[in-house]
Amino acid sequence: MAKTLLDKIWERHVVRPGGDGPDLLYIDLHLVHEVTSPQAFESLRLAGRPVRRPDLTIATMDHNVATGDDTPIDPLSQQQLDTLRDNCAAFGVPLYATGSGREGIVHVIGPELGLTQPGITIVCGDSHTSTHGALGALAFGIGTSEVEHVLATQTLPQRKPKSLRVTFVGEPAPGVGAKDYVLAAIGRLGVDGGVGHVIEFAGPAIEALSVEGRLTICNMSIEAGARAGLIAPDETTFAYLRERGVPRRDDWRDLSSDADAVFDREVEIDVGAIRPQVTWGTNPGMVASIDDVVPEPADEAAERALTYMGLQAGTPIREIAVDRVFIGSCTNSRIEDLRAAAAVVRGQRVHPSVRAMVVPGSAQVKAQAEAEGLDRIFVDAGFEWRRAGCSMCLGMNPDVLQPGERCASTSNRNFEGRQGAGGRTHLVSPSIAAATALAGHFATA
Amino acid sequence: MKAFTTVTSRAVVLDRPDVDTDQIIPKQFLKRIERSGFGEFLFFDWRKDPDFELNHQSGRILLAGRNFGCGSSREHAPWSLQDYGFDVVIAPSFGDIFRQNSLQIGLLPVQLPAEQVQQLMERARAGEELTVDLEARTAGGFPFELDDHTRQRLLEGLDDVALTLREADAIAAFEAAHPAPLSTVSLG
Ligand code: SF4
Numbered sequence: 001m002a003k004t005l006l007d008k009i010w011e012r013h014v015v016r017p018g019g020d021g022p023d024l025l026y027i028d029l030h031l032v033h034e035v036t037s038p039q040a041f042e043s044l045r046l047a048g049r050p051v052r053r054p055d056l057t058i059a060t061m062d063h064n065v066a067t068g069d070d071t072p073i074d075p076l077s078q079q080q081l082d083t084l085r086d087n088c089a090a091f092g093v094p095l096y097a098t099g100s101g102r103e104g105i106v107h108v109i110g111p112e113l114g115l116t117q118p119g120i121t122i123v124c125g126d127s128h129t130s131t132h133g134a135l136g137a138l139a140f141g142i143g144t145s146e147v148e149h150v151l152a153t154q155t156l157p158q159r160k161p162k163s164l165r166v167t168f169v170g171e172p173a174p175g176v177g178a179k180d181y182v183l184a185a186i187g188r189l190g191v192d193g194g195v196g197h198v199i200e201f202a203g204p205a206i207e208a209l210s211v212e213g214r215l216t217i218c219n220m221s222i223e224a225g226a227r228a229g230l231i232a233p234d235e236t237t238f239a240y241l242r243e244r245g246v247p248r249r250d251d252w253r254d255l256s257s258d259a260d261a262v263f264d265r266e267v268e269i270d271v272g273a274i275r276p277q278v279t280w281g282t283n284p285g286m287v288a289s290i291d292d293v294v295p296e297p298a299d300e301a302a303e304r305a306l307t308y309m310g311l312q313a314g315t316p317i318r319e320i321a322v323d324r325v326f327i328g329s330c331t332n333s334r335i336e337d338l339r340a341a342a343a344v345v346r347g348q349r350v351h352p353s354v355r356a357m358v359v360p361g362s363a364q365v366k367a368q369a370e371a372e373g374l375d376r377i378f379v380d381a382g383f384e385w386r387r388a389g390c391s392m393c394l395g396m397n398p399d400v401l402q403p404g405e406r407c408a409s410t411s412n413r414n415f416e417g418r419q420g421a422g423g424r425t426h427l428v429s430p431s432i433a434a435a436t437a438l439a440g441h442f443a444t445a
Numbered sequence: 446m447k448a449f450t451t452v453t454s455r456a457v458v459l460d461r462p463d464v465d466t467d468q469i470i471p472k473q474f475l476k477r478i479e480r481s482g483f484g485e486f487l488f489f490d491w492r493k494d495p496d497f498e499l500n501h502q503s504g505r506i507l508l509a510g511r512n513f514g515c516g517s518s519r520e521h522a523p524w525s526l527q528d529y530g531f532d533v534v535i536a537p538s539f540g541d542i543f544r545q546n547s548l549q550i551g552l553l554p555v556q557l558p559a560e561q562v563q564q565l566m567e568r569a570r571a572g573e574e575l576t577v578d579l580e581a582r583t584a585g586g587f588p589f590e591l592d593d594h595t596r597q598r599l600l601e602g603l604d605d606v607a608l609t610l611r612e613a614d615a616i617a618a619f620e621a622a623h624p625a626p627l628s629t630v631s632l633g
Contacts, residue, residue, distance in 0.1 A: 015619045016612060021594025024612060026619055028626055036518065038478035049606070052616075058629040064476065076476035083478050094629045113632060120626050127518040127542055143520035143546035144480075145605070153609045155616055159592075161541075191463055192512035195538055225515060227541045249626070283463055283515075301462050396472045415467040415516060417490055 002258035022157035028120035032059035034084040036125030040148035041087040067386035104362020107131040107330035114244035118233035134214035136233035162264040164197040168205035170272035178213035179429035183277035191285040194226030223284040232256035281305035324407040325356035325437035329393035332410035333361030344434035350382035351440030357384040359391040448602030455504035456569035465516035484528030514543025
């Protein structure tokens with residue numbers, strides 16, 4: 001029978017079929033960070049259980065780290081980082097700690113280090129684990145009990161999700177890219193449109209994207225409710241891996257959905273019709289084109305969102321002024337993102353009423369950007385140039401919005417208070433964020 | 446995990462769609478390294494509003510809107526609901542990871558068609574107590590789906606890790622047949 005890519009990866013990893021219950025699935029790579037792991041390690045310790053495969057596990061520090069030189073972190077954050085360090089030492093788990101030169105946001109370093117590979121299964125106690133699907137890995141977020149389960153057994157009882165294929169066709173207009181594709185897709189599917197599914201992103205517009213653009217798309221699968229995104233590996237993928245010292249393997253063949261494979265659902269999107277996207281509400285599905293106006297609220301939830309966001313229906317999006325601009329997060333903090341933003345700001349100045357920052361996704365991205373002189377472009381324009389971390393994507397660290405502050409952000413979540421209690425987040429692409437920083441209101445380059 | 450027994454209780458009505466885990470338990474409480482004590486921070490920001498639903502209702506059952514628990518993977522969300530005193534959340538749909546996390550800790554997520562959830566909300570608003578019977582797989586009289594394996598695990602309060610460790614031979618056999626495609630240790 002014809003199979004989807006999901007079927008193929010799944011079948012290769014079933015340790016024991018579950019029948020009516022969940023299958024027992026083998027996990028090839030377990031990524032760990034400081035926030036969702038302490039209780040898992042503690043349970044192992046209490047039960048006297050070891051980590052089964054430390055060699056398939058890797059930890060990094062990202063959510064709590066301070067990204068400025070002058071910003072001390074609070075004692076609880078420090079305790080969480082210290083706890084990770086102690087746990088990794090005690091259980092033999094490799095750790096890329098702050099200052100190692102290899103640290104960074106967990107979903108940025110996986111692909112960067114060549115750990116994210118086609119056909120493997122990856123989990124992490126973090127919902128944006130979906131990112132890694134961009135290289136053809138089945139990757140999904142788990143909670144702390146499941147983190148413990150994987151540490152102890154290297155497996156996870158899972159039911160196979162349903163399959164949804166989103167096919168992107170057409171040619172994008174200039175200035176429209178991966179972030180706009182995925183925001184438009186979430187606007188179309190809704191924030192629960194992908195619940196219970198793995199989304200396979202396919203079609204010529206996906207094939208034309210770099211691996212970094214694909215990472216941006218798969219990153220936000222979870223914002224449509226899908227636990228994982230998947231893109232079939234191709235020559236672009238293999239070249240990316242080769243550059244990272246990972247030679248092509250035999251078992252990467254046949255990692256695509258069969259031509260006659262049947263998906264539970266199919267959606268087609270013409271990227272030629274997509275304009276740069278800006279969210280106006282409090283979830284990523286509340287999104288419009290930059291040339292639109294803030295829409296009339298369709299229901300109570302939208303009304304509540306507009307109140308929270310301090311917006312009036314009918315206001316042109318381009319007229320909305322911002323206080324802050326954040327370029328960073330596992331969605332858009334890779335080198336291509338920084339290059340795209342730098343191309344917009346080169347030789348210009350950030351608007352005097354805006355505070356703008358760039359936070360590279362990893363120590364390696366930071367080093368690369370500095371080697372290319374991108375940091376100078378940002379600093380000369382008036383951006384803050386910071387150290388790698390999650391930073392203001394979720395503000396568990398000193399980088400936060402003040403109540404009422406409005407931010408154009410390249411991150412993935414505009415939930416109430418996500419970037420700081422009372423803060424107002426609008427999700428955009430790196431080039432829109434850069435242009436907005438210069439103009440002081442939403443703008444295109 | 447504690448064994449799940451039949452619950453009969455008043456229900457709290459939170460009729461909003463897409464309630465995300467950032468609202469259920471905001472990030473500043475994710476810095477704790479313990480598993481307990483999260484209940485007092487449940488819906489921390491929303492609870493500052495005196496009109497917020499939880500401020501004038503109580504019960505062990507939460508009736509919620511569609512896509513409850515979307516967003517982040519933080520298990521702190523079900524921890525805080527359970528610690529606050531909820532044993533069951535009934536909604537038309539759930540965020541996948543939230544649902545999975547809840548099943549791990551014995552907080553029962555019950556999925557029912559939206560019309561039935563609306564009916565239960567009306568009955569709860571009228572002060573009726575609802576019964577959730579996991580053995581019979583019914584909530585307020587409506588049947589719900591949950592596979593036998595998971596139901597049994599919840600009813601007995603079994604730990605998934607202990608269950609899987611019984612399969613150690615099968616896991617070892619799988620590992621022998623499938624050499625690891627990568628190693629994190631060799632990265633140095
Ligand atoms: S950058 Fe944001 S979304 Fe990504 S892992 Fe960090 S906190 Fe989560």
